[in-house]
Amino acid sequence: VLDLIEDVRAGLLSPPRYLPPKYFYDDRGSSLFDLICETPEYYPTRMEDSLLSRYGQDIISRARPGRILELGSGTSRKTRRLLDACEQLAHTCIYTPYDVCEPALEQAATELLSAYPWLEITPLAGDYHAGLGNLPAVEGTTLFVFLGSTIGNFSDAEANAFINEIRQCMQPGDFFLLGADRVKNNAVLHAAYNDLGGLTAAFNLNVLSVLNRELQADFRLDNFAHEAVFNTQFSRIEMYLVSSVQQSIRLGTLAETIVLEPGDRILTEISRKFLYEEVEKLLADSGLTVINHFEPDNGYFSLVLAQLGCS
Numbered sequence: 001v002l003d004l005i006e007d008v009r010a011g012l013l014s015p016p017r018y019l020p021p022k023y024f025y026d027d028r029g030s031s032l033f034d035l036i037c038e039t040p041e042y043y044p045t046r047m048e049d050s051l052l053s054r055y056g057q058d059i060i061s062r063a064r065p066g067r068i069l070e071l072g073s074g075t076s077r078k079t080r081r082l083l084d085a086c087e088q089l090a091h092t093c094i095y096t097p098y099d100v101c102e103p104a105l106e107q108a109a110t111e112l113l114s115a116y117p118w119l120e121i122t123p124l125a126g127d128y129h130a131g132l133g134n135l136p137a138v139e140g141t142t143l144f145v146f147l148g149s150t151i152g153n154f155s156d157a158e159a160n161a162f163i164n165e166i167r168q169c170m171q172p173g174d175f176f177l178l179g180a181d182r183v184k185n186n187a188v189l190h191a192a193y194n195d196l197g198g199l200t201a202a203f204n205l206n207v208l209s210v211l212n213r214e215l216q217a218d219f220r221l222d223n224f225a226h227e228a229v230f231n232t233q234f235s236r237i238e239m240y241l242v243s244s245v246q247q248s249i250r251l252g253t254l255a256e257t258i259v260l261e262p263g264d265r266i267l268t269e270i271s272r273k274f275l276y277e278e279v280e281k282l283l284a285d286s287g288l289t290v291i292n293h294f295e296p297d298n299g300y301f302s303l304v305l306a307q308l309g310c311s
């Protein structure tokens with residue numbers, strides 16, 4: 001809650017209003033996100049999943065990881081493709097899911113153990129924005145994975161800082177697997193963030209329920225509309241909550257009041273879309289060497305395996 005108070009003070013009290021996207025993911029938000037992933041419009045999850053199924057064995061046989069460390073693991077659904085590949089190659093390893101959400105970690109661990117009895121799971125709870133700290137040593141290499149194009153939620157500077165953080169935790173020879181969404185036809189992008197079933201809208205609005213609950217606020221969800229537009233200049237989807245009326249909102253915990261006019265907007269998420277070269281540049285700028293760059297025929301998504309060179 002302290003983080004939230006600070007972020008709300010910094011971002012929400014005056015325009016341009018901005019909230020970090022990490023507050024979407026309470027129980028309801030996480031369920032809504034899972035449902036979004038199944039809509040016909042939201043292609044990234046399916047694309048990444050099929051790349052992981054297709055190239056999982058290539059990745060595992062190249063990295064032969066002693067440990068797979070997944071940042072922001074959530075339900076660990078996508079990671080199963082990598083674990084399947086381990087199984088097919090009779091390769092065993094430790095799996096360390098790393099997430100802010102402890103209940104999700106525990107549930108994922110229980111489910112994974114029943115599906116992969118050979119797997120040793122050592123979950124790590126924490127906020128990766130605060131850095132990874134000291135990782136327990138393991139035998140063999142560690143394969144760091146950061147999937148789902150969550151990297152797209154970061155600004156350029158944040159993305160570089162984040163990958164640098166990870167690089168600091170890597171030993172020479174360790175690998176990094178990054179999933180990143182790519183620039184594509186505007187209509188496809190627009191539809192992915194404006195699904196006809198209204199799940200993305202519900203997901204976006206849900207952050208106001210989080211604020212209501214955590215900060216004794218009185219946002220009325222029906223006074224806001226979901227908006228998601230592709231900003232060509234910055235090559236990113238921008239997701240907003242737009243005030244549809246003149247309204248004042250009380251934030252009890254902060255003893256603050258926000259006044260909004262019709263049309264006033266709160267930026268709730270950026271989701272950057274990268275060019276092929278930009279994905280590689282992100283990694284190269286942190287001193288990582290690209291080993292494999294996987295993409296589907298339509299170039300909708302990138303899955304990149306990189307390594308910290310042994311010097």
Ligand code: AVJ
Nearest residue numbers: 036148149150152153200271
């Ligand atoms: C989980 C951050 C990758 O940016 O596409 C989905 C979140 N927001 N629909 C994304 C999201 C709206 C998603 N990431």
